[in-house]
Amino acid sequence: MKPDMPLPVLEASSIVKRFGGAVAVDDVSIAVSAGEIHAVVGENGAGKSTLMRVLAGILTADQGTVKVGGELLEGGAKGSLEAGIALVHQELSLIPEMTVAENIMLGSTPTSYGFIRTRQLKAAAAEALDEIGVSVDLNESVARLSVALRQFVEIARAVARKPRVLILDEPTATLTPAETDHLLAMLQRLANRGMAIIYISHRIPEVFTICTTITVLRDGKVVDSTPLVETTPSAVIDKMVGRELSLDLSSRRVATPGALVLSARGIRAHNVNGVDLDVRSGEIIGLGGLVGAGRTELVRAIVGADPRYGGTVTLWVDGHPRNITSYQPAVRAGIGYVPEERRTDGLALTMSVSDNIALPNRRELSSAGVILAGKTARFASNLADAVGLRPPVITRDVGEYSGGNQQKVVIAKWLGRKPRFIVLDEPTRGVDVGAKAEIHRIVRELADNGAAVLVVSSDLPELLELSDVIHVVRDGRITGTLSAADANEKSVMSLASGENLVGA
Ligand SMILES: Nc1ncnc2c1ncn2[C@@H]1O[C@H](COP(=O)(O)OP(=O)(O)OP(=O)(O)O)[C@@H](O)[C@H]1O
Ligand SMILES: [Mg+2]
Structure with a gap:
């Protein structure tokens, strides 16, 4: 020394x-x-x-x-x-x-x-x-x-x-x-x-x-x-x-929004004060705003994970409107939700990766009420590969994986369902740079394949990179909407600010 x-x-x-x-x-x-x-x-x-x-x-x-x-x-x-x-x-x-x-x-x-x-x-x-x-x-x-x-x-x-x-x-x-x-x-x-x-x-x-x-x-x-x-x-x-990272920084996706998939009207819930929101097939909508602005509460109310005080949510399934009121029916109707707090909401830590991934996909993986082991293993392996789980050992308990890898399991779980509408709340929090690029690619692919996607992210570069349209939320309301062309860190933050969350 x-x-x-x-x-x-x-x-x-x-x-x-x-x-x-x-x-x-x-x-x-x-x-x-x-x-x-x-x-x-x-x-x-x-x-x-x-x-x-x-x-x-x-x-x-x-x-x-x-x-x-x-x-x-x-x-x-x-x-x-x-x-x-x-x-x-x-x-x-x-x-x-x-x-x-x-x-x-x-x-x-x-x-x-x-x-x-x-x-x-x-x-x-x-x-x-x-x-x-x-x-x-x-x-x-x-x-x-x-x-x-x-x-x-x-x-x-x-x-x-x-x-x-x-x-x-x-x-x-x-x-x-x-x-x-x-x-x-x-x-x-x-x-x-x-x-x-x-x-x-x-x-x-x-x-x-x-x-x-x-x-x-x-x-x-x-x-x-x-x-x-x-x-x-x-x-x-x-x-x-340990190598030179050559991220495939693909140029911005050109969104071609299709039919309306999700329509929320007059949503009121804890910290949510009347929000209207539409998401179309093929479209990635971003929700920006300060932490505490009510974004998580809003998406939870939309998917039925938390009670609503008012408002309606309609999911369009093959041209037919479905009224979404609570979470389990929402999931059955094709809604996916990657929650912000993955350790409590998203995963069973004492179960294997494979079981966690199989959980919301039981129906497709079973025959006459019995889960097919081989089919489940293949299904889980493919998804674990898709999200870059490391090490890719699907029999290991999720709790034994590092934080970033646990996040990949939550995403894999929902990818398997091929959701019509998926909400991702802070999808890459705690994820390393390589895996982050990978998750972004997956989210774009979901939209390209026709899913309607709603992303909440406090990571501004991520929000700007992924979203076709950004709604900025403040005090439980949408206070502004920016197209991809108009959105930048400054325009998002100026709409989002005005709230003194962390004191002076
Ligand atoms: N309780 C456990 N049982 C078995 N393996 C574990 C356990 N905790 C961590 N590991 C393994 O130890 C290794 C290091 O994990 P650790 O959580 O320290 O990573 P990290 O650098 O903090 O990653 P991250 O950026 O994702 O948080 C990983 O391979 C992980 O799977
Ligand atoms: Mg860690």
């Missing part, structure tokens, strides 16, 4: 973590100093989350050591937390039924003689929220918060521990550009005050905005670790994928 380098706060040496026979983390060493923002990047399944779970004491390494401030870590998650390591998980881990304050203080709830000290709890939670510059009602139950606000509450929970090392596993996947900027500025502040930060993201531009060091993982190994100033985004991507 160079003499002018500060001593690292966190030092992990030769970490190995296996799952069964597979090596997820393969002899990884990483060191992070106070004030450093250290990026960890890599493709889906590269081992990033596994490494972080080892650092946070949630998983026990098969080999290697972790030191904080020179002291060897032992004693699992509690030990890591006490030593000053706080992890913001890739998947949200809040308890929806509890309030914001209770969630923030979960695990460090102040008690006196066994009674929870409510006032103290609220004060500590308020301080943490203040620290990250987010205003949200402490008494609100988390179930009622948007995914973005949940993410900020999750971060507040980590910050409330006053950690020496803060690890964030894809914190911006659910955030809009403005919210992302807010988060990045906040991390910069924490780092300036001496916190050591590990930052995982698939969004390479973000990494280049705030990080000081970057470690690239591939197949569980460190392939590069360098000060950020000594590398470039394209060099990082090449290292991630």
